Amino acid sequence: MPTQCSFLGKVRAALLVVGLVLGATASAQQDSGAPQQRKISSLLERQADLEVQKLGLKAKKLDEGFVSWKKLNEDLQQRKIGSLLERKADLEVQKLGLEAKKLNEDSLFWGRWGQAIIASIGSFLSAAFAGFVAYCVAKRNILAAVEAAREKQAADLDQDKRNILVAVEAAREKQAADLDQATHEKRLESYEGDKGLAKHTSAFAIYFPAEPEPIDRYKCAQIGQAISKWYFESGLLLSTEARDAYLRLARALTRASSVDDLCVPKSPDDVKKLTQKSVVEDYRKHFNIEQPNDERVEAWEFGKPRLGGVKWSSSLRRFIIEQPSDEMAAPAGQAQEYEFKDYVFLQTLSSRLRTRLTEDIRSRRLPGQRTPSAGPPAAVPSLPAPAVAPSSSAPPPPQGALV
Known part of the structure; x- marks a missing residue:
């Protein structure tokens, strides 16, 4: 390629020389005569043709040299590429040899140490698995022990609570029993x-x-x-039922104390008549006062009943006037109507009061006998059974009972 460039430079210089010769020829022809100018022109033309031929030969030679150079260059490039490919193939062969050698060494290593390594890894994994199993078992045992300890602690705490509650309940029952015993003694x-x-x-x-x-x-x-007087000194000891019975008797006595002609026995013969149990029971049944209540006490009309000249209470008037005539008849064995009705009424109220008093002190039960109002046995056997007042659910005394 550099040779071609120099050749082109020489051709350019030759063409420049030819131009100069032609210009000089033209000017010479203008100075001399025409024949001489033609001669000189022919010579110059001949010289120029020769120069052109010479230049053509040189150009041809240069072209041939360029082609040969190009071919040679291509050969050199191919040889260089071939050498590089050979070098690359050699390197690949060396690489494959090294890899084969490494594989041979690895196979020799695993053949010599592989079983030992695998056995070591298997032993390690077995030991690790056994350790994990032992850890799980130990953890489960620890959790079970902790849970058992917690349950035992909770059971001990519950037992302590129960013991405390039993002790508190026993103390409360003992205190109540002491109070009931003191109340019982005061009532007696x-x-x-x-x-x-x-x-x-x-x-x-x-x-x-x-x-x-x-x-x-x-x-x-x-x-x-x-x-x-007794009530305002010791009335706080009365139970609710006994207090109600007391108030009924007190109210009846208050109303009776304002009546002059009470229907009561006035002679020993009258008293003798009342000693017959059937007479008192007949009065109670006739006037419906087996179990007198507050309304019956308020409605009771003390004194001999008279249909004229006396102001009757509405309840008693209804009881006496509106009842059939057979119920208005005097009890059997009596000479006068309603002869002892006030006495029987007051006696019934006082009898019911005394019955309630005996229930307060439980004086009519047999030894070891429990009354319906005594309640269940005490939680602590060593404590005495509390002497409590009978509740309102206690059964009333039999009708007609005399105290």
Whole structure:
């Protein structure tokens, strides 16, 4: 390629020389004559043709040299590429040899040490698995032990709570029993004796009354004042049922103390008539006072009933006037209508009061016998059973019972 460039430069210089010769020829022809100019022109033309031929030969030679050079260059390039390919093939062969050698060395290594390594890895994995299993078993045992300890602690705590509650309940029951025992002793003192509440109602006893004088308004006032005095001294000991029975008797005595002609026995013969149990029971059934309540006490009309000249209460008027005539008849064996009705009424109220008092102190039960109001056995056997007042659910005394 550099040779071709120099050749082109020489051709360019030759053409420049030819142009200069032609210009000089033209100017010479202008100076000399025409023949000489033609001669010189022919010579110059001949010279120029020769130069052109010479240049053509050189150009041809240069073309041939360029072609040969190009071919030689191509051969050199091919040889160089072939050598590079051979070098690359040699390197690949060397690489394959190295890899084969490495594979041979690895096969020799695994053949010599592979089994030992695999056995070591298997032993390690077996030991790791056994350790994991032992860890899981130990963890489960620890959790079971912790849960058992927690349950035991909870059971001990519950047992302590139960023991505390039992102790508290025993202490409460003992305190209640002590209080009930003290109340029981106080009731025995206040219910019985010469100054007891039962003693003040002895005037209404059917059999051998303590005071044989007749029951009149003054006697009713005296008894009412006596039981009222007792009530404000020891009335706090009464149970609810006994208090209600006391208030009914007190209310009846208050109303009876304002009536002059009470229907009560006035002679020993009259008292003798009342000693017959059937007479009292007939009065109670006839006037429906087996279990007198507050309404019956308020509706009771003390004194001999008269249909004219006396203001009757509406309830008693309804009871006497609106009843059939057979129910208005006097009880059997009596000479006068309603002869002892007020006495029987007051005696029934006092009898019901005394019955409630005996239930308060439980004086009519047999040894070891439990009353319906005594409740279930105490939680602690060593504690005495509390002497509690009978509840409102306690069964009433039999109808017609005399105290």
